[in-house]
Amino acid sequence: MRKRxxxxxxxxxxxxxxxxxxxxxxxxxxxxxxxxxxxxxxLVGPSGCGKSTFLRIVAGLLNPSTGRVDxxxxxxxxxxxxMVFQDYGIYPWKTVEGNIRFGLEISGISKSRTKExxxxxxxRMDLTAFASSYPDTLSGGMRQxxxxxxxxxxxxxxxxxxxxxxxxxxxxxxxLQDELLAIWQKEQRTVLFVTHSxxxxxxxxxxxxxxxxxxxxxxxxxxVPFERPRSPELRAQSDFNEFKNELWLCLKGEVEHYLERxxxxxxxxxxxxxx
Amino acid sequence: MKGEAQTDRDLLSRVPTLADTSPRKYxxxxxxxxxxxxxxxPGSLIALWQLGFHYEWIDNRFYASPWEIVSSKELREAELxxxxxxxxxxxxxxxxxxxxxxxxxxVLMGVSRLLRAALDSLLxxxxxxxxxxxxxxxxxxxxxxxxxxxxxxxxxxxxxxxISTMSAIMGVExxxxxxxxxxxxxxxxxxxxxxxxxxxxxxxxxxxxxAGVAVLMLIGVELVLASDGLGALIEKGxxxxxxxxxxxxxxxxxxxxxxxxxxxRILGRVLLPWAPEDQTPNQN
Numbered sequence: 001m002r003k004r005x006x007x008x009x010x011x012x013x014x015x016x017x018x019x020x021x022x023x024x025x026x027x028x029x030x031x032x033x034x035x036x037x038x039x040x041x042x043l044v045g046p047s048g049c050g051k052s053t054f055l056r057i058v059a060g061l062l063n064p065s066t067g068r069v070d071x072x073x074x075x076x077x078x079x080x081x082x083m084v085f086q087d088y089g090i091y092p093w094k095t096v097e098g099n100i101r102f103g104l105e106i107s108g109i110s111k112s113r114t115k116e117x118x119x120x121x122x123x124r125m126d127l128t129a130f131a132s133s134y135p136d137t138l139s140g141g142m143r144q145x146x147x148x149x150x151x152x153x154x155x156x157x158x159x160x161x162x163x164x165x166x167x168x169x170x171x172x173x174x175x176l177q178d179e180l181l182a183i184w185q186k187e188q189r190t191v192l193f194v195t196h197s198x199x200x201x202x203x204x205x206x207x208x209x210x211x212x213x214x215x216x217x218x219x220x221x222x223x224v225p226f227e228r229p230r231s232p233e234l235r236a237q238s239d240f241n242e243f244k245n246e247l248w249l250c251l252k253g254e255v256e257h258y259l260e261r262x263x264x265x266x267x268x269x270x271x272x273x274x275x
Numbered sequence: 276m277k278g279e280a281q282t283d284r285d286l287l288s289r290v291p292t293l294a295d296t297s298p299r300k301y302x303x304x305x306x307x308x309x310x311x312x313x314x315x316x317p318g319s320l321i322a323l324w325q326l327g328f329h330y331e332w333i334d335n336r337f338y339a340s341p342w343e344i345v346s347s348k349e350l351r352e353a354e355l356x357x358x359x360x361x362x363x364x365x366x367x368x369x370x371x372x373x374x375x376x377x378x379x380x381x382v383l384m385g386v387s388r389l390l391r392a393a394l395d396s397l398l399x400x401x402x403x404x405x406x407x408x409x410x411x412x413x414x415x416x417x418x419x420x421x422x423x424x425x426x427x428x429x430x431x432x433x434x435x436x437x438i439s440t441m442s443a444i445m446g447v448e449x450x451x452x453x454x455x456x457x458x459x460x461x462x463x464x465x466x467x468x469x470x471x472x473x474x475x476x477x478x479x480x481x482x483x484x485x486a487g488v489a490v491l492m493l494i495g496v497e498l499v500l501a502s503d504g505l506g507a508l509i510e511k512g513x514x515x516x517x518x519x520x521x522x523x524x525x526x527x528x529x530x531x532x533x534x535x536x537x538x539x540r541i542l543g544r545v546l547l548p549w550a551p552e553d554q555t556p557n558q559n
Binding site: 018057058060063064065066067068069070071072073074075080081 | 284285286287288289290291292294295296298299
């Protein structure tokens with residue numbers, strides 16, 4: 001077991017969206033969070049609780065309104081952080097292989113090495129036969145595999161996943177969860193994973209963090225009590241469901257809270273309601 | 276504007292910038308800068324032009340300075356304004372006729388493959404014909420009045436609007452069409468509720484381009500058939516050796532183009548509140 005150090009540290013992070021002359025939306029925080037090196041942390045919470053917003057702040061796509069996030073990285077790594085999006089991630093004008101190579105090309109890795117790494121991930125993700133296909137011709141599950149391969153090919157220290165499996169059907173979702181589980185257990189990286197699904201969070205995560213409805217704060221930060229390596233059969237265990245129910249009780253209150261607010265006066269939810 | 280204040284080589288920090296801590300102040304400042312640029316860039320070019328005259332880098336006999344243009348007696352004469360009004364009327368008539376026809380044919384060809392097959396290559400071929408070359412034909416057809424001028428503007432506008440309308444209609448996402456079909460919508464209903472509104476933002480892009488082109492064509496036609504209008508004024512300035520008259524005409528043509536394009540853009544924004552704004556400098 002390698003020595004664990006703090007990889008991501010968020011202190012009093014808040015995000016307020018304010019379009020001009022319109023009212024402000026307090027989307028997130030204040031939120032304090034520490035993620036250790038190599039830890040798999042899942043963020044769950046009702047729609048609009050700011051979990052994706054937080055992920056985007058870590059990714060550097062958004063800045064916090066107050067507070068700060070510090071991320072320890074290896075300065076030699078050209079791509080210390082990569083992200084998998086729910087959709088819109090992969091480019092329809094690039095082939096499967098082209099998409100996987102994208103991150104490598106951006107970071108300026110040599111041609112031969114790029115080819116080698118891309119080949120490895122094509123194989124790893126069972127996509128070799130589709131290397132020269134365009135994403136439009138692939139199923140949703142395969143497209144998301146391409147996105148994951150693209151994100152992992154650059155060997156990031158931190159992998160950010162924003163509801164990566166939300167658009168997939170239940171069976172495929174489970175299959176990809178299992179694949180991700182296997183990959184992660186083989187080459188541990190720090191992962192921040194946003195999801196709506198408690199089951200997904202428990203199967204994959206070392207820690208599950210339940211967030212409140214907007215403005216998102218942490219209401220529960222729970223270690224997942226199941227040993228690694230985990231197998232897909234975990235889902236059938238009785239203590240798995242017990243644990244899931246425990247978390248659900250906590251989350252339920254927040255979801256109800258969210259629904260109440262949606263049903264009351266609030267007609268307009270900002271464009272960041274996935275956040 | 277990334278919030279990456281790197282204090283340490285192995286530390287990546289996400290911290291608020293001014294845009295995050297006080298967005299109002301930031302937006303205000305940015306708008307100020309944008310306004311300054313929008314006024315300042317043309318302003319300083321004009322100043323440079325004036326300076327060029329002052330130090331005689333530019334030949335005073337053939338060219339007019341901004342000050343001469345603004346202070347020229349033509350500006351205060353009724354003649355200029357009546358020429359301007361003649362031109363504006365022509366342009367508006369041509370623009371409306373051309374865009375109406377363009378939208379109509381664009382829509383029809385957008386929905387009908389057969390019509391596309393029949394007319395696409397023919398219209399594309401005609402599109403590339405320089406319209407000014409058609410002046411003799413149009414004069415023979417429509418006589419010497421306003422009609423050939425208006426018709427030429429209309430034809431030019433037509434092609435721009437036709438192409439953008441057709442591709443806009445064809446580009447409406449299948450998902451929208453299918454949703455309407457699933458409710459049992461008939462062809463007219465699909466057109467009225469889905470295809471047309473879905474295509475409108477793109478159609479307006481075409482209209483905006485056509486608005487600029489209408490002014491180009493207007494001046495072109497009036498230069499050639501120089502009896503009246505802004506184009507004739509410009510030509511008169513050249514033949515009578517009155518450079519400031521020419522430049523007053525050019526400046527008015529530019530202003531006409533600017534205001535007409537803006538007008539179409541504002542119209543589009545008012546009529547299509549749901550459409551994403553395209554490359555405008557006025558986002559927030």
